[in-house]
Amino acid sequence: MLESDLIEKLHDCQKVVVFTGAGISAESGIPTFRDAQTGLWSKFNPQDVASTEAFRKNPQLVWDWYVHRAEFVRNAEPNSGHKAVSTLQACVADLSVITQNIDNLHQRAGTRNVLELHGSLFRLKAFVDTDELFAGDTSPIICHICDGYAIFDECDPYASKEDLSAIELRAGPVPRCPGCGALLRPDIVWFGEPLDIDILDSATRLADSCDLLICIGSSLEVQPAASIPVRAKCAGATIIEINPEPTSLSSHADVFLQGKAAEILPAFVNMVWNNGETSC
Ligand code: BV8
Numbered sequence: 001m002l003e004s005d006l007i008e009k010l011h012d013c014q015k016v017v018v019f020t021g022a023g024i025s026a027e028s029g030i031p032t033f034r035d036a037q038t039g040l041w042s043k044f045n046p047q048d049v050a051s052t053e054a055f056r057k058n059p060q061l062v063w064d065w066y067v068h069r070a071e072f073v074r075n076a077e078p079n080s081g082h083k084a085v086s087t088l089q090a091c092v093a094d095l096s097v098i099t100q101n102i103d104n105l106h107q108r109a110g111t112r113n114v115l116e117l118h119g120s121l122f123r124l125k126a127f128v129d130t131d132e133l134f135a136g137d138t139s140p141i142i143c144h145i146c147d148g149y150a151i152f153d154e155c156d157p158y159a160s161k162e163d164l165s166a167i168e169l170r171a172g173p174v175p176r177c178p179g180c181g182a183l184l185r186p187d188i189v190w191f192g193e194p195l196d197i198d199i200l201d202s203a204t205r206l207a208d209s210c211d212l213l214i215c216i217g218s219s220l221e222v223q224p225a226a227s228i229p230v231r232a233k234c235a236g237a238t239i240i241e242i243n244p245e246p247t248s249l250s251s252h253a254d255v256f257l258q259g260k261a262a263e264i265l266p267a268f269v270n271m272v273w274n275n276g277e278t279s280c
Contacts (some may be wrong), residue, residue: 023217081261145179161234
């Protein structure tokens, strides 16, 4: 139970950030990043598969791993934790989500203003092999469809961006850009790859300016994402953390609510913002 003065303080917060990791999707049946290694994938270390080197070495293996994960997501539904974030967004003046997840479940729960730090399973982009690029092995032609480096010396002028967006992450051979033939890959940030600078900049500004950050279901082990909640703390925000396990943030949080997001978050939102009602 929260102290009444803390409830009042939380209720008066104007600029809220919800920072989420794989744990908020666990109760939708999607394994957390480190638990993704179930069944045939149990022999792969995720960091070895989610990397440029892995795709360069065996694009089909990496493609199939993401097809495997996308199947979990396509069969999943947003859970009451995702829905509670959407409810909270209707209760406060300004709420943004900063997520490490690639499953699109916040958006499917109706939440707006979602920053996907690590990309999305539901967007594809051209695979640009920086080794080839720097070795000068790549044509200088930039494809007007995928913004990649055309591997042939011309790009199909009749191809369209709609042709590219019609290609999905599905079982089968790794697809190629309809314009230039470049291999396509999930628009996801792999280990060793930089995050999208605009998205990271937006997330950093939110951390510096929010008055409340709720950190849900992240092990806070991957950088630079893990620095966002800490940055908000340093900027003076109130920090609430929800996780069944303590993390490196827990001792710095104003409140650490130990438990599952789908159970704790709806009750927390109702207690602070709804006086026990189910909507604002
Ligand atoms: C970069 C997309 C620089 C892919 C992901 C040493 C060597 C090499 C690199 C590094 C190094 N030290 C630091 C780095 C950087 C590296 C890094 O941080 N490595 C770690 C492992 C040490 N970071 C990077 O490489 C990043 N890029 O640094 O680039 C650069 C700059 C310029 C130019 C070139 C390069 C890129 C990192 C992004 C990697 N991609 N995802 C994919 O998904 O396939 S990371 C992936 O793991 C997730 O997206 C997530 O971000 C991360 C951690 O996962 P979590 O979401 O936290 O999930 P996890 O399973 O860990 O934990 C789940 C939590 O939920 C647990 O706490 C659990 O208790 C809790 N939970 C469980 N059930 C519930 C629950 N909570 C609530 N309710 C429940 N029911």
